[in-house]
Amino acid sequence: MSQPASPLPDRGPSGRRTAKGSLGSTAAKRVERPAPLRQVVYEAIAELIINRTLEPGQHLVEADLAEYLGVSRQPVREALQRLQSEGWVDLRPAQGAFVHLPTDEEADQLLSVRSVLETHSAKLAAERATAADVSRLRELQEAGLDALAADDTEGLVAANAALHAFITELSGNKVLAELIGLVDRRVRWYYTPIARPRGRDAWTEHEELIQAIAGQDAGAAETIMAKHTERTRQAYHERPEAPRS
Template structure:
């Protein structure tokens, strides 16, 4: 009776296994799989909400979103459910999905936490920044000034996020960076409607902050960042479309 073929790799002349495409081969690579469609749709919708293409309170119709993104309704439905669980979307019975309308209290809580985290981040960055790091900070500052002159809101938000993210990186504190990363998207959401009104003042404050970091003055960097983030918080409450009591 014949024996079934062995599932083990072939053996070479020395008796050692010589499996084709051995896992130990230096040429072997992991297959790079594209992100699942539901993840891509989630990221796209999240970004549309953050940059205010989809405005707070706006009704989200699955069919319209699916057509806009060129996908079926199923990944849109899954993305909306995830966005609802993360506080970006409200699902109302018999009404559908709506972009979450943030309250001033929600914004205040988030921006207050952001202030604490980024103030400490600036203090640490001042003690760690090298000459090359300072050059990079000025490059990021220049990108913001360019966007400001062009009245480019999206560019301003991106430049602001990049500058703050690099300062966080310079802090050298991985836990701090992780915590700031958790609130980054929502900070960008709140910052978008005030990016241009804050405009020149915000980037003048960045200028002061970079100068303090370049001098290694941790106390000044801490103080400037505290003042900077507090003014951003106030500006959000004073934005033109803010509800009046």
């Protein structure tokens, strides 16, 4: 009686099992796995901090966060420890976890570095941008104006980040893009409370910047971005809840 076909792979000359067909001679196709739960929880809490649903100085209770996110306390605890190592959360002995309360000096240092990076990015973008790139910039500008008209803070922050990110992409400098990426989240965090106060001025400056890039005027783009980022830095220090000396 004939034997049923074996479900196991055949053995090759070396004695090792090989899959039937040509899998042994082609690149392996790896199964994509969902992100680990601790990573998902980390990203969720980080975003709640960035958009200020969780405000600076706020006490973070593991049980409350776990219930809100629909998970156990263990991935929340792991996420808080990682957020503490990255400066988003302060873990205080016998008190618990709190959203980090940034000092004006911290914000000033980061926004100053951001200004240097993005000023150079704008210069390079003006030298490289195509007509299609400028059209995309105008689409991003329209998204920001729509959010402004709707008085949508979250939309303003997202549109601002998207426009600046695309200018960075247009620079064509991967190192510059990587460095700007490192500060992007904190820039969004600092920008959230001033997105509406900056309002029309910020988007007028964006329009001037787009015009400079469209005209391939690298010098003007550099100057406009320098002034734009400096005004954002000043606006942060002048925000309503800023500490007074």
